[in-house]
Amino acid sequence: QKEVEQDPGPLSVPEGAIVSLNCTYSNSAFQYFMWYRQYSRKGPELLMYTYSSGNKEDGRFTAQVDKSSKYISLFIRDSQPSDSATYLCAIGYNQGGKLIFGQGTELSVKP
Amino acid sequence: DSGVTQTPKHLITATGQRVTLRCSPRSGDLSVYWYQQSLDQGLQFLIQYYNGEERAKGNILERFSAQQFPDLHSELNLSSLELGDSALYFCASSVGSSGGTQYFGPGTRLLVL
Numbered sequence: 432q433k434e435v436e437q438d439p440g441p442l443s444v445p446e447g448a449i450v451s452l453n454c455t456y457s458n459s460a461f462q463y464f465m466w467y468r469q470y471s472r473k474g475p476e477l478l479m480y481t482y483s484s485g486n487k488e489d490g491r492f493t494a495q496v497d498k499s500s501k502y503i504s505l506f507i508r509d510s511q512p513s514d515s516a517t518y519l520c521a522i523g524y525n526q527g528g529k530l531i532f533g534q535g536t537e538l539s540v541k542p
Numbered sequence: 543d544s545g546v547t548q549t550p551k552h553l554i555t556a557t558g559q560r561v562t563l564r565c566s567p568r569s570g571d572l573s574v575y576w577y578q579q580s581l582d583q584g585l586q587f588l589i590q591y592y593n594g595e596e597r598a599k600g601n602i603l604e605r606f607s608a609q610q611f612p613d614l615h616s617e618l619n620l621s622s623l624e625l626g627d628s629a630l631y632f633c634a635s636s637v638g639s640s641g642g643t644q645y646f647g648p649g650t651r652l653l654v655l
Contacts, residue, residue, distance in 0.1 A: 532586075
């Protein structure tokens with residue numbers, strides 16, 4: 432079993448839709464959670480970062496963590512064609528800097 | 543722009559050869575991480591250096607090695623290259639040694655022929 436599971440998609444939605452991206456993880460020792468966006472052939476760009484269970488909002492993006500279920504989500508409201516990219520969840524321990532990434536979900540937002 | 547720089551952007555080489563990838567972290571960051579991204583394995587952690595010292599190791603092959611210099615830039619050396627080493631190699635940096643946000647560079651695309 433992989434430490435982090437993420438549905439690779441692809442996911443295609445119309446412009447303006449609400450997008451939900453999800454990851455599950457297996458180890459309750461994980462303590463911090465991130466979402467990265469990666470455009471084709473570019474470096475991952477940090478979108479959201481959180482330690483705790485609950486919601487964290489930044490503009491059109493909301494990150495949700497449920498530690499009891501070992502489940503994290505990223506919601507994108509009013510999706511735009513410029514949001515078309517691969518979204519990667521990343522999870523880490525507090526002791527040590529290694530990040531473990533999901534496989535990434537490829538998102539396409541159609542005008 | 544994350545502030546992390548990597549050179550070269552592209553590298554084409556032959557099997558059996560050795561290459562060196564270079565990374566400069568963001569100003570003020572002491573940790574440098576190396577990751578490999580391939581289609582089948584996704585983004586995989588290779589190794590971390592913090593202020594010149596090796597801090598953590600992932601599934602890095604023995605043919606691969608890295609170091610961090612006093613000016614905090616890092617180099618990843620890949621030797622006896624095989625076709626399967628073709629991938630994107632990313633460097634990331636963070637302020638501390640653990641628990642912090644990591645900012646990624648643009649990557650080096652390596653093609654082994």
